[in-house]
Amino acid sequence: xxxKPVEKNSTMKPPETMASLVWRRFRRHPGAMVGAVxxxxxxxxxxxxxxxPHDPETSDIKNxxxxxxxxxxxxxxxxxxxxxxxxxxxxxxxLMVGFMVVGITLSIGVPVGAIAGxxxxxxxxxxxxxxxATLSLPGLMMMILIAAILREIDLPIVESSTTLxxxxxxxxxxxxxxxxxxxxxxxxxxxxxxxTAAKALGASNFRIIISEILPNGLGPIIVxxxxxxxxxxxxxxxxxxxxxxxxxxxxxxxxxxxNAQEHLxxxxxxxxxxxxxxxxTTISVNxxxxxxxxxxxxxxxxxxxxEV
Amino acid sequence: xxxxxxxxxxxxxxxGQYIVRRLLQAIPMLxxxxxxxxxxxxxxxxxxxxxxxxxxRMTAERMEVLKxxxxxxxxxxxxxxxxxxxxDWMEVDTDQDGVKDSYGTRKGILRGxxxxxxxxxxxxxxxxxxxxxxxxxxxxxTLLIVAIVAIPVGIxxxxxxxxxxxxxxxxxxxxxxxxPEFWLGLILILVFYVSLDNPITGESLLPGGxxxxxxxxxxxxxxxxxxxxxxxxxxxxxxxxxSRFLRSSMLEVINQDYxxxxxxxxxxxxxxxxxxxxxxxxxxxxxxxxxxxxxxFTGAIVIERIFSWPGMGRLYYTSxxxxxxxxxxxxLILGSxxxxxxxxxxxxxxxxxxxxxRYD
Numbered sequence: 001x002x003x004k005p006v007e008k009n010s011t012m013k014p015p016e017t018m019a020s021l022v023w024r025r026f027r028r029h030p031g032a033m034v035g036a037v038x039x040x041x042x043x044x045x046x047x048x049x050x051x052x053p054h055d056p057e058t059s060d061i062k063n064x065x066x067x068x069x070x071x072x073x074x075x076x077x078x079x080x081x082x083x084x085x086x087x088x089x090x091x092x093x094x095l096m097v098g099f100m101v102v103g104i105t106l107s108i109g110v111p112v113g114a115i116a117g118x119x120x121x122x123x124x125x126x127x128x129x130x131x132x133a134t135l136s137l138p139g140l141m142m143m144i145l146i147a148a149i150l151r152e153i154d155l156p157i158v159e160s161s162t163t164l165x166x167x168x169x170x171x172x173x174x175x176x177x178x179x180x181x182x183x184x185x186x187x188x189x190x191x192x193x194x195x196t197a198a199k200a201l202g203a204s205n206f207r208i209i210i211s212e213i214l215p216n217g218l219g220p221i222i223v224x225x226x227x228x229x230x231x232x233x234x235x236x237x238x239x240x241x242x243x244x245x246x247x248x249x250x251x252x253x254x255x256x257x258x259n260a261q262e263h264l265x266x267x268x269x270x271x272x273x274x275x276x277x278x279x280x281t282t283i284s285v286n287x288x289x290x291x292x293x294x295x296x297x298x299x300x301x302x303x304x305x306x307e308v
Numbered sequence: 309x310x311x312x313x314x315x316x317x318x319x320x321x322x323x324g325q326y327i328v329r330r331l332l333q334a335i336p337m338l339x340x341x342x343x344x345x346x347x348x349x350x351x352x353x354x355x356x357x358x359x360x361x362x363x364x365r366m367t368a369e370r371m372e373v374l375k376x377x378x379x380x381x382x383x384x385x386x387x388x389x390x391x392x393x394x395x396d397w398m399e400v401d402t403d404q405d406g407v408k409d410s411y412g413t414r415k416g417i418l419r420g421x422x423x424x425x426x427x428x429x430x431x432x433x434x435x436x437x438x439x440x441x442x443x444x445x446x447x448x449x450t451l452l453i454v455a456i457v458a459i460p461v462g463i464x465x466x467x468x469x470x471x472x473x474x475x476x477x478x479x480x481x482x483x484x485x486x487x488p489e490f491w492l493g494l495i496l497i498l499v500f501y502v503s504l505d506n507p508i509t510g511e512s513l514l515p516g517g518x519x520x521x522x523x524x525x526x527x528x529x530x531x532x533x534x535x536x537x538x539x540x541x542x543x544x545x546x547x548x549x550x551s552r553f554l555r556s557s558m559l560e561v562i563n564q565d566y567x568x569x570x571x572x573x574x575x576x577x578x579x580x581x582x583x584x585x586x587x588x589x590x591x592x593x594x595x596x597x598x599x600x601x602x603x604x605f606t607g608a609i610v611i612e613r614i615f616s617w618p619g620m621g622r623l624y625y626t627s628x629x630x631x632x633x634x635x636x637x638x639x640l641i642l643g644s645x646x647x648x649x650x651x652x653x654x655x656x657x658x659x660x661x662x663x664x665x666r667y668d
Contacts, residue, residue: 005546068557071441099620129336129340130340132337133337133340133341133344134650136341137341137643137647138602138606138640138644140610141606141636141639141640142640144404144579144624145348145628146348148628148631148636149348149349152352153352176309230486233490237488237490238610241488241490242613254363257490259397259481260494261497264497264498264502265502268502268660271491271495271498272495274491275488275490275491275494275495279483279486279487281492282485282486282488283483283486286482286485286486286568287482289649290482
């Protein structure tokens, strides 16, 4: 397309890009902004957790079960280890699992959903049956079963109860939700005129899926992926709390709480802080997702463009 | 209605056909689920007999006989059929002398034979039936309270959008959805069992686990006291997402044309709410009930684990720690059946209530 020369002397601003429009709308959502700031602080503090004077692994028997103080803001555990540092190192694992699960979910869910929704017919019925069947299994119970089986067999590459394995378990069980969403998006968009136009111009199916339909359906997928991070962190911590997730000595927010219940009456700080971190992360992620949902809403965007 | 109009009876026939069709569609789904579960458990080392290997009296020969009796010497697809339909109708050659000498001993899950628990050697079905009432009792009450609280809260929140009430509820619901369930349980125990005492007796304000005081005579007060914390633990998260969901579905209805029409006709706000809006706003409630109803049968693992509640969730948890695969299979099959059936029910009710749903 030939570019029209921009009139230098006019007061008109160049048209706003989509990204800046979305960002402008996102900024207006106070919950989402606070959530984003908290999440950034969390990510920074787990990244630089190594700067702490305490080591997450070294035990210090003289200082067992110290209540929170200036030297140990979150107290110490049964081996005298600083809980703040362990929570931060656990955060690395938990956040990593969160992002990995969403990565896996998207890389299975988007292609499957796109193919089912775009091609329809028998491909769609087979894939949809598979999606429905996976969604008919009780989620947490399946996670426990697969984690328990994986612990008993030796597979090459994936060692049992590592971060990667747990992320795989969660990812394999949560892609159908994304697939169903993407399928619905493609079902709607494939009937649109611009898709027919692209077909008439001789665009390949692959090209239509990737560069015609997918960009238009990106909004809901981004929202779903964001909320997915929170969901994955919650699932990992539940699984680890029950003893089927990430195993000590690798700390994660879930397994730090694993034996907190028996010490609840004497050392409540063991239970309070790791849970608080899960809560903070999940609520931040959920608010960010809510803000993105508002910011990416096509109808509201359209209104905004008209007003400008 | 005494004289159904021809139109209505036709609708009844179509509806009947739709129900039959949906029921038939559920069968391949159940089979698919059962194949997945069967494959998974056979992936586990030692397969269904792994527990017997650990027994010291077990010799290799006895293991072989057992394998043949259970039909485990057959190829996997045949094993699946046996698992599904049993092998008591076919003769088995237990001593491998080439002569079929006795009938198989399994009835198959279709006839309720989920095998025996590795741990207790009891039939899996008996174990499940023992725990099921406790779970229905706990989760049924939880779900009931969720409905009683969340429905009015969600609706008022939508009707009074952006009011102080709505903002409070929306914030609380964000918090409720972000609280890790197990952590909430621990905090509840910390507050009501560990910290707070009953000012009169000096004991803990509420018990920290179990269904009733062991050794004490039955008392309703004791039962209720044991229910409060586990129910509260389940209610928080559920109310949070139910009320949020209902709020948005109500908002969608309120902004529709027919509500504006009713208002333009001069209908009172009260009548608009109760006669026009509510009926349609509550339809999505069916979806939520369909999603959460299965928990009444499968239980909540985390709640039952934290509060030592002798239900299905705890059965599943302890069976998973001891690798008791037949029990895990039994609970999973039951859970999947309930999930598939409640989705089916939801679809049928939707089709019945919403004239826009097409019957295909």
